[in-house]
Every structure is written in structure tokens, then in C-alpha cells.
Amino acid sequence: MKISYKKLWILLIEKDISPATLRRDLNIASGTMTKMRRNEEVALSVLLRICEYLDCNIGDICDAIRMV
DSSP states (O other): OEEEOHHHHHHHHHTTOOHHHHHHHHTOOHHHHHHHHTTOOOOHHHHHHHHHHHTOOGGGTOEEEOOO
16 A cells, blocks of 8 residues: 555645645654655654644545555
């Protein structure tokens, strides 16, 4: 399985929040942001902080994609 953060980037656009603003407001490490841009796994605690910030559920910001 692979993770996709496409929903997160779309949600940020809809809410008019830049990735830089998200990173700054939540004090997310630049390496973590790079991992998310590359659709790599990040800590669940980071994803939960993002959900709280955006007032959404985890399924609203990421998807598990089955590898074929």
C-alpha cells in the first residue's frame, strides 16, 4: 500500500491556505513536508495535527492506495 496526500493539497487550495502557512502554523519540519509532497509516510501525530488545524478527518487529507 502507498499513501497519497492529494486530498490535502486540494483541501488547502479550497481553504486558501498555502503549504508554507500550514508548515509555519503547525511547526511541521521541512523534511516532513517534503515527504508529504513525495507521498511518503509521515507520523500519525503530524496527520492528526493537520486534521485538527483544518477541522477535518484523516480520510479528508490522505488515501491509502493499493499497489498493483
